[in-house]
Amino acid sequence: MKKHYDVTKFEKVAQDLFDYDIDALSRKYRDHALKGEWHGYRKLHIQADWLLIYQLNNDELTLTLTRTGSHDDLF
Template sequence: MIYEVIWTSRFKKSYKLCQKRGLPLQELKDVVELLRTDQALDAKYHDHELVGEFHGTRELHIRPDWLLCYRKNQGILTLTLVATGSHSDLFSK
């Protein structure tokens, strides 16, 4: 299965911040490609579902403090990229 990738406005903003920080965006692109093509993720990514207000969203670790939050809809084959950044970027209020 191949998923259509959708970038939320929040993801677009957080992606630009990652660019400014000089993070290696190819690592993000590589993991998005694994998700898009429905390939198994290595355990190093610590992929897991979030709970509470983030229920229905999954999170994985590109690096120890660089996360990707996403949603997969298998019914209509969409991969929605919700946000990327550090723990404090994503979960601090």
């Protein structure tokens, strides 16, 4: 990962996504649905300016980790 991100924080988020506790994801990582050209994707904050965009397929545990980086990197 570029910018020397702490991979252990990413691993923790990945585990929380695997457990899929949407309330915890919303509270801990400000998880929310995206709009516009990113409709169908979700975004959460691993850290203040380290974001993860992901997609869930049909409310099943098929997780597509799409992009990660700072807000400026992604948008």
